[in-house]
Amino acid sequence: MTHPDSFHAVLERxxxxxxxxxxxxxxxxHGVTVAPLTTPLAAGAPVQAAIFRLAAKGRIARHPATVPQxxxxxxxTGRVSGADGNFERIAASEAVFWAAGEEHETETEDGLTAxxxxxxxxxxxxxxxxxxxxxxxx
Numbered sequence: 001m002t003h004p005d006s007f008h009a010v011l012e013r014x015x016x017x018x019x020x021x022x023x024x025x026x027x028x029x030h031g032v033t034v035a036p037l038t039t040p041l042a043a044g045a046p047v048q049a050a051i052f053r054l055a056a057k058g059r060i061a062r063h064p065a066t067v068p069q070x071x072x073x074x075x076x077t078g079r080v081s082g083a084d085g086n087f088e089r090i091a092a093s094e095a096v097f098w099a100a101g102e103e104h105e106t107e108t109e110d111g112l113t114a115x116x117x118x119x120x121x122x123x124x125x126x127x128x129x130x131x132x133x134x135x136x137x138x
Contacts, residue, residue, distance in 0.1 A: 016051040031058030041067065047119040054078065054112045062105040065098040068122035071106060072115045078108035097124045 014037055021033035033053045039045040051074075054060070062081070071080065072095035079087040083102050090096060098104045100120070106112070 028061040031055035059107040067120045069118040076112035078112040
């Protein structure tokens, strides 16, 4: 066990504002900017996280998930679909999980900002029944 006095972590602040986002050159992304938070999976990172901003009428076209992923909406509203192709509404404080290989799509009429997490082995959290444990603050 590491003694607290011997731990010398450096707090790193990240900006994910529109001013640091870029417009990827992928055909799947229409009206989308991305602000990466981590090194990409393609560069060997175990987890990839980024803020995706979809402008009004923005769309992430239908494609298969390369690894399991979560899209957590931070602002705005939109529609998402999974393997069955049926769209469902999604809004701020809601998230969706797509399994590796699952075809999926995201679109919005008025704009949407989301945190996208991708990782091999990423699993959906299943809340246990009964009293909820307090979060750890260590």
